[in-house]
Amino acid sequence: xxxxxxxxxxxxxxxxxxxxxxxxxxxxxxxxxxxxxxxxxxxxxxxxxxxxxxxxxxxxxxxxxxxxxxxxxxxxxxxxxxxxxxxxxxxxxxxxxxxxxxxxxxxxxxxxxxxxxxxxxxxxxxxxxxxxxxxxxxxxxxxxxxxxxxxxxxxxxxxxxxxxxxxxxxxxxxxxxxxxxxxxxxxxxxxxxxxxxxxxxxxxxxxxxxxxxxxxxxxxxxxxxxxxxxxxxxxxxxxxxxxxxxxxxxxxxxxxxxxxxxxxxxxxxxxxxxxxxxxxxxxxxxxxxxxxxxxxxxxxxxxxxxxxxxxxxxxxxxxxxxxxxxxxxxxxxxxxxxxxxxxxxxxxxxxxxxxxxxxxxxxxxxxxxxxxxxxxxxxxxxxxxxxxxxxxxxxxxxxxxxxxxxxxxxxxxxxxxxxxxxxxxxxxxxxxxxxxxxxxxxxxxxxxxxxxxxxxxxxxxxxxxxxxxxxxxxxxxxxxxxxxxxxxxxxxxxxxxxxxxxxxxxxxxxxxxxxxxxxxxxxxxxxxxxxxxxxxxxxxxxxxxxxxxxxxxxxxxxxxxxxxxxxxxxxxxxxxxxxxxxxxxxxxxxxxxxxxxxxxxxxxxxxxxxxxxxxxxxxxxxxxxxxxxxxxxxxxxxxxxxxxxxxxxxxxxxxxxxxxxxxxxxxxxxxxxxxxxxxxxxxxxxxxxxxxxxxxxxxxxxxxxxxxxxxxxxxxxxxxxxxxxxxxxxxxxxxxxxxxxxxxxxxxxxxxxxxxxxxxxxxxxxxxxxxxxxxxxxxxxxxxxxxxxxxxxxxxxxxxxxxxxxxxxxxxxxxxxxxxxxxxxxxxxxxxxxxxxxxxxxxxxxxxxxxxxxxxxxxxxxxxxxxxxxxxxxxxxxxxxxxxxxxxxxx
Amino acid sequence: xxxxxxxxxxxxxxxxxxxxxxxxxxxxxxxxxxxxxxxxxxxxxxxxxxxxxxxxxxxxxxxxxxxxxxxxxxxxxxxx
Numbered sequence: 001x002x003x004x005x006x007x008x009x010x011x012x013x014x015x016x017x018x019x020x021x022x023x024x025x026x027x028x029x030x031x032x033x034x035x036x037x038x039x040x041x042x043x044x045x046x047x048x049x050x051x052x053x054x055x056x057x058x059x060x061x062x063x064x065x066x067x068x069x070x071x072x073x074x075x076x077x078x079x080x081x082x083x084x085x086x087x088x089x090x091x092x093x094x095x096x097x098x099x100x101x102x103x104x105x106x107x108x109x110x111x112x113x114x115x116x117x118x119x120x121x122x123x124x125x126x127x128x129x130x131x132x133x134x135x136x137x138x139x140x141x142x143x144x145x146x147x148x149x150x151x152x153x154x155x156x157x158x159x160x161x162x163x164x165x166x167x168x169x170x171x172x173x174x175x176x177x178x179x180x181x182x183x184x185x186x187x188x189x190x191x192x193x194x195x196x197x198x199x200x201x202x203x204x205x206x207x208x209x210x211x212x213x214x215x216x217x218x219x220x221x222x223x224x225x226x227x228x229x230x231x232x233x234x235x236x237x238x239x240x241x242x243x244x245x246x247x248x249x250x251x252x253x254x255x256x257x258x259x260x261x262x263x264x265x266x267x268x269x270x271x272x273x274x275x276x277x278x279x280x281x282x283x284x285x286x287x288x289x290x291x292x293x294x295x296x297x298x299x300x301x302x303x304x305x306x307x308x309x310x311x312x313x314x315x316x317x318x319x320x321x322x323x324x325x326x327x328x329x330x331x332x333x334x335x336x337x338x339x340x341x342x343x344x345x346x347x348x349x350x351x352x353x354x355x356x357x358x359x360x361x362x363x364x365x366x367x368x369x370x371x372x373x374x375x376x377x378x379x380x381x382x383x384x385x386x387x388x389x390x391x392x393x394x395x396x397x398x399x400x401x402x403x404x405x406x407x408x409x410x411x412x413x414x415x416x417x418x419x420x421x422x423x424x425x426x427x428x429x430x431x432x433x434x435x436x437x438x439x440x441x442x443x444x445x446x447x448x449x450x451x452x453x454x455x456x457x458x459x460x461x462x463x464x465x466x467x468x469x470x471x472x473x474x475x476x477x478x479x480x481x482x483x484x485x486x487x488x489x490x491x492x493x494x495x496x497x498x499x500x501x502x503x504x505x506x507x508x509x510x511x512x513x514x515x516x517x518x519x520x521x522x523x524x525x526x527x528x529x530x531x532x533x534x535x536x537x538x539x540x541x542x543x544x545x546x547x548x549x550x551x552x553x554x555x556x557x558x559x560x561x562x563x564x565x566x567x568x569x570x571x572x573x574x575x576x577x578x579x580x581x582x583x584x585x586x587x588x589x590x591x592x593x594x595x596x597x598x599x600x601x602x603x604x605x606x607x608x609x610x611x612x613x614x615x616x617x618x619x620x621x622x623x624x625x626x627x628x629x630x631x632x633x634x635x636x637x638x639x640x641x642x643x644x645x646x647x648x649x650x651x652x653x654x655x656x657x658x659x660x661x662x663x664x665x666x667x668x669x670x671x672x673x674x675x676x677x678x679x680x681x682x683x684x685x686x687x688x689x690x691x692x693x694x695x696x697x698x699x700x701x702x703x704x705x706x707x708x709x710x711x712x713x714x715x716x717x718x719x720x721x722x723x724x725x726x727x728x729x730x731x732x733x734x735x736x737x738x739x740x741x742x743x744x745x746x747x748x749x750x751x752x753x754x755x756x757x758x759x760x761x762x763x764x765x766x767x768x769x770x771x772x773x774x775x776x777x778x779x780x781x782x783x784x785x786x787x788x789x790x791x792x793x794x795x796x797x798x799x800x801x802x803x804x805x806x807x808x809x810x811x812x813x814x815x816x817x818x819x820x821x822x823x824x825x826x827x828x829x830x831x832x833x834x835x836x837x838x839x840x841x842x843x844x845x846x847x848x849x850x851x852x853x854x855x856x857x858x859x860x861x862x863x864x865x866x867x868x869x870x871x872x873x874x875x876x877x878x879x880x881x882x883x884x885x886x887x888x889x890x891x
Numbered sequence: 892x893x894x895x896x897x898x899x900x901x902x903x904x905x906x907x908x909x910x911x912x913x914x915x916x917x918x919x920x921x922x923x924x925x926x927x928x929x930x931x932x933x934x935x936x937x938x939x940x941x942x943x944x945x946x947x948x949x950x951x952x953x954x955x956x957x958x959x960x961x962x963x964x965x966x967x968x969x970x971x
Contacts, residue, residue, distance in 0.1 A: 045953040166950055224953070256952075257910055332951060336916045 005086045008283065008317035012067040012132075015055045016311075018204045020196050022053060025189060029057050032183030038155050039176055042164040044187040046329040047226025047256075050164045051134055051315075053190065063160070064129040066091050071282070073365065073399045075141045077111045078103055084131075085118065091129050095121055110652040113620070115150060123156035135328075136165040145170040152176070191223025200225070205232030205311065226329050227256060229311065234262035260333045263312075270297050275312070276341060279334035280350050280373070283317065284324045288361075292353040348374040359383060364391065368403045377411045380404075381418055388421040397425040416442040420461045424468070432469050439465055460489035460497065467504050471655070479508045495528040502528070503655070506544075511657035513696030513732045515552050522548065536579070539569045543582035544656060551659070553735025555590050555772040562586050581611035581619055585626055592629065595775035595810050604630075620650035628665060633776070633814075635889040637669050644669075660700045667704050671711050673890070674830035679708050690717040694725050699737060706744050710751050718748055739765055739774065743781055750784050755791075762788050763800070770803045775810050786811045831890065835869050838862065840891050843882045898935035900962040901942065905930040906955035918945055929957065 032040055042050040058065040068087040074080050082103050085096035099114040139145070149171050155161065163169055176182035192200060197218045201209050205228075209217070221227030264272050277293050278284055286301030293300065304324050307314045313330035317323040326334065338347065351374025358367035364387030371380035384404050391400040404412070404422055412418055419441040426435035442462040463486035470478035483505045490497045502525040509518035522545050529537045542565035549558035562583045569580055584607035591600035607626075611619050624647025631640035648662040663682055670678040686701060690709070694702045702721060709718045722745050729737035742765035749758035762785075769777060778785050786808070793804050831839070841851045848866070852859040870876065873884045885891045903920075909930040911922045918941070920934035932949075936942045949956060 046951055047953050226953070257913075328951065329953060332916075336913060339915055340912060 005083065007086075008323045009069045009071070009083065010067055010087050010090055011069075011317050011319075012058055012065060013051055013055050013315055013317075014319075015052075015059055016204075019052065019056065020192070020199045020204060022056065022196070025053060025185065026057060026060055028189075029183060029185070030061060033061060033063075033160060035180065036157070037183050038161060038181040039152060039171070040160065040162045040183040040185070041168070041173070042162070042185045042190075043166075043168050044185070044190050045166055046332075047224060047327065048187055048190040049225040050185075050190065052225075053185065054132060054134070054162065054164060058130070058132070061130065064091050064127065066129060066131045067134065068132065069134040070136055070138050072138050072140075072402075073396070074139055075144070075402065076396070076398045077141075077143045077147050078109055079394075079396060079399070080139070080141075080144050080147065081111060081114065081118075087131065088118075088122070092125060095125070111147060112150065113650070113652070115147065116154070119151070119154050119156055122159050125158045128158050128160065130160050130162055132162040132164065134164045136163045136169055137167045142170070190225070192218070192225060192228065193223065194218050197223065197228060200228050201232055201235075205229070205236065207232055207235050209235075226313075226327070227259065229313065230256060230259035230263055233311065234259050234266065236266065256329070256333055260330075260337070264337065270295060271303070271307075274298070274300070274303050275307075275334055276338050277350055279326065279331050279338050280347070280370070281354060282325060282331070284314075284326070285322055288354065288357050291357040292350050294353075348376065350374070352376050352379070355379065355383070365396065365399060365403065368400075372403060372406050377407055380407060381411065381415050385415070385417050385421065388425070392425070392428075397428050401425040401429065412438075413441050416444075416458050417461070420458065420465055423462075423465045427465065427468055427472065432472060435465070435469055439469075456489045456491070460486045460494075463489060464497070464501060464504075467501070471504055471508060476508050476512050479504060480512075483508065495532055499525045499528045499532075507655040507657065510544075510548055510551075511697055513699075513728070513734060513737075515548050515732060515734055519545065519548050519552070535568060535572055539565050539572070539583075540579045542568075543586050546583075546586045547656070550590070551734060551736045553739060553768065553772060555593065555774070559587060559590050562590075581607050582622060584610060585622060589626060589629070592633070593776045594773045595779070618652060618654055618656070621647050621652070623647075624650060625660075625662070625665075632669065637673055637889055640669055641666055657697060659697065664701050664704050668707065671704070671707055673836070674711075675833055675836070676708065676712065677833055679704075683708065690721045692721075694721065694728065696728075696732075696734075696737075699725060699729075699740075703740055703744055706748065710744075710748050713751070715748060715752055719745070722748070735768055739769055739777055742768070743777060743785070746788060747781055747784055750788060758788060759792060762792070766792075766800045766803060770800060775807060778807050779811060779814055829872050831869065831872055835865055835872075836890060838865050839869060839881065839885050842866075842878050843885070843891050898937050900934065901936045901959060902962065903932040903945070903949065903959045904957040905932065905949065906957055909954065917948060920945070930954075 029040060042054065044050055058067075066087040067090070068083055070080075070083075074083065082100065085100045085103075088095045089097075096118050099118050102114055103109050148169070152161065152171055163171075173182060177184075194214060198209070198211070198214045201207050201214065201217070217228070217231060221231065264275070267275070273295065274289070274293055278289050280292070281288065284304060286299070286304060289300035289304065301321075304314065305321060308316060308321075308324065313327040314324050315327065317325055325331075342350075351370040355367045355370035355374060355376070358364075358370065364383055368380055368383045368387065371377070371383055380403075384400065384407075388397070388400060391397055401422065404418065404425075412422070419438045423435040423438040423442075426432070426438065439462055442458060463482045467479050467482035467486060470476075470482060483501050487498065487501050487505075490501065492498070502521045506518050506521040506525060509515070509521065522541070526538045526541065526545070529535075542561060546558040546562045549555075549561060565583050566580060584603050588600050588603035588607055591597075591603060604626075607623070611623055624643050628640040628643040628647065631637070631643055644662040644666050651662075663686070667679045667682040670676070670682075683705060688698075688701055688705050690702075690705065692698070692702065702725065706718050706722060709715060722741055726738065726741050726745070729741060742761055746758045746762040746765065749755075749761060778789070789804050789808055789811070792798055793801065793808060795801070798804065838851060838855075841854065846854070848859055848862050852862045855862070866878070866881075869881055873881050875881045875884050882891075904925070906929060908924060908928065909922060909932075914920060914922050917932055918934070918936075920932045923931045923933060925931055932945075936945065946956070946959075
């Protein structure tokens with residue numbers, strides 16, 4: 001669901017009919033812009049005329065201007081980015097369309113990826129423009145500061161950023177200054193000089209002051225325009241404008257305080273009331289003001305327009321004069337008056353009226369805010385509970401929490417639903433500890449076995465929140481326990497909540513290796529989504545079901561379910577197309593496993609086409625993994641390593657369990673390259689040991705560890721570990737795991753010379769693999785596997801003869817094509833890391849002498865290395881060595 | 892329950908004379924004067940976030956800040 005965008009925040013404040021033309025500042029600003037500076041910073045206290053100067057510049061900079069006024073609600077990166085895109089779209093409606101869609105589509109949008117895409121789109125804009133962020137000091141979030149720092153760091157020349165703030169932002173200002181990429185307008189620049197003060201008083205405020213009075217005034221307010229404006233308003237009421245009255249000279253009273261008193265006394269009664277009562281509002285419109293002032297003697301809309309006309313610190317927020325706001329400084333002054341003139345009860349009454357108005361006008365956030373300010377806490381709780389779901393969907397749960405946090409603790413505790421919602425929202429913001437604390441308040445609900453109605457629903461929600469927390473903490477058993485508990489309390493007709501729970505259960509069972517249970521819950525989830533008519537969700541999650549089926553060794557079924565999803569998508573029209581990239585990729589990878597080149601290429605091409613237009617956050621990661629597999633089969637191991645690194649940087653957190661980490665995949669390649677040191681580093685980092693209890697999540701790590709041991713000829717304990725893994729896989733009926741474990745077992749038996757045992761194990765694997773036409777599984781095991789299969793093929797009456805022969809044909813095809821993936825195992829004695837390093841330098845055309853200098857060793861050492869390299873590669877000279885090394889994929 | 896944070900006394904010195912009526916706005920801190928031209932805002936502040944909240948209010952009024960000091964707790968104060 002799209003987050004509601006307040007268009008008033010995107011409104012460029014209009015220039016008043018009369019203003020002081022600040023030519024010096026404007027030329028400074030334009031000079032900065034022309035010199036290609038990236039950022040203009042207006043940093044000065046309240047009331048120094050930052051916004052007015054910016055409006056003036058906007059009219060004189062000859063560029064389009066995108067404007068965003070920030071407020072206290074802008075504290076999440078997703079919400080902030082949403083507004084940023086909306087502001088940019090005032091320049092060009094198509095800017096950031098895909099990124100905005102992605103923000104709405106995902107609960108955990110990959111902010112950096114979206115920002116990079118957005119910056120690329122900005123770079124392609126035909127005309128340069130300005131992006132203004134006003135009131136940036138109201139943003140109080142390190143994440144947003146980081147996002148903006150990233151923005152500034154990668155900012156294309158098409159965009160010039162302007163920040164208006166009361167405090168310097170957390171951006172690399174020193175660096176920008178050093179590079180001359182920062183134009184600064186500070187308080188000292190903004191202060192009006194005597195001439196400007198005279199201009200302002202005489203032209204803008206329409207008061208004719210004598211020059212000595214101007215000088216006196218200037219000394220008093222020191223060019224602070226808010227002070228000048230208040231002084232002007234105070235003087236407008238006097239017949240002969242003079243400042244020589246008592247308190248203003250000599251005494252050092254807070255100037256604005258004094259001036260506001262003066263200004264108010266010059267207004268008529270209704271205006272005074274209006275100003276003071278409406279000071280509780282940060283945005284004003286006629287109907288809202290009517291609702292809180294209840295005064296028949298004026299019409300609020302007219303009042304607002306009169307105030308605007310009278311320069312009374314009121315700023316229109318749109319072109320229709322629908323919404324206004326007071327200058328924040330003026331509002332603070334008015335609010336202080338409010339506290340002095342009205343009783344607390346009366347002020348609470350005003351807030352309650354405002355809260356009701358906002359509730360009726362569907363602005364729950366403001367309604368809650370005023371209910372809390374008015375100390376009508378039960379009302380605030382009611383509003384907060386009712387608005388949580390929609391605000392959460394609109395990524396405003398952080399803002400929601402910020403408001404609810406202002407409620408007294410004893411009020412919160414009495415409301416279990418509110419506690420649960422707070423817990424959920426704290427979980428979203430990563431504060432699991434506090435989340436659990438709030439859940440405790442609701443826990444009594446969980447133990448009520450004879451619960452009915454309301455209590456049931458609360459118990460279901462509380463258990464669901466516990467399950468979420470356990471899932472995030474990686475506590476799989478607790479996740480399952482709470483999810484099941486939640487399911488018990490959730491009524492059958494609440495398909496939405498049931499499906500939420502089923503997703504948790506599905507992913508947790510998946511991570512636990514209970515693949516059949518995972519499949520069941522995913523299927524139930526999908527059918528309830530279909531019932532709700534949400535075909536898109538079903539299609540989008542189809543690839544996860546296929547992944548589980550692959551884990552179960554059911555390639556045929558995985559293929560069928562993916563094709564079924566494609567067909568389902570067709571019934572939805574083209575809209576569904578861009579979410580199908582994962583499905584085509586899944587089909588391609590199944591074809592790859594079966595060594596079916598034609599369908600592999602066909603599906604891969606479709607996957608790439610749809611992937612290019614996909615906004616799915618996990619696409620770059622999954623595609624990177626697939627690329628690595630493809631490079632590896634082509635024998636391009638270095639490229640495969642690069643693809644894996646790239647995939648890892650593109651990873652965004654999501655609930656799909658990671659069964660093969662990129663680091664383990666890299667270790668496999670390092671083993672193939674015989675760079676065993678690197679593989680060992682990984683083992684140490686992961687603290688892997690053959691005596692570990694192996695879980696489904698660490699299965700691939702341990703299989704890789706076994707491969708490393710086999711390569712090194714260190715067999716002790718490896719068979720035991722594989723045996724334990726085999727038992728676990730059998731218990732959960734994971735055929736995919738069984739096949740990997742059995743092939744590894746055959747390799748170790750073969751390496752130890754237990755030929756009969758090796759063949760026995762390989763026959764078990766072949767029996768399981770044959771119905772699903774696995775092929776790459778065996779080829780990837782390299783030469784030892786080929787030899788074992790060859791031995792089996794000698795028996796002409798072997799029941800698996802055809803399958804074995806097919807595999808052998810595949811082996812020979814692969815070998816004839818590029819075969820280098822066998823590199824390391826082809827050699828009798830593998831090359832060391834150092835030898836490979838030298839080989840690479842030789843391949844780059846360096847002489848022995850150059851290499852010796854580069855590696856800081858004497859030339860005779862290099863020559864010694866060369867001889868060993870030639871020997872191991874069975875070649876005679878450097879040229880042949882390079883050719884051979886390339887052929888077998890060493891370099 | 893979590894142990895309550897003990898409030899600390901702070902004095903905040905501002906340039907200019909701020910009338911005592913602002914006391915309530917500034918979290919009921921007391922307002923005193925130093926010399927002709929300086930205001931001292933003084934009182935208990937619950938914790939760091941309360942302190943920064945107060946400084947924001949002062950910033951938002953555009954009052955120049957001169958200094959801010961923590962008055963050390965009396966040595967015989969102990970945890971209960």
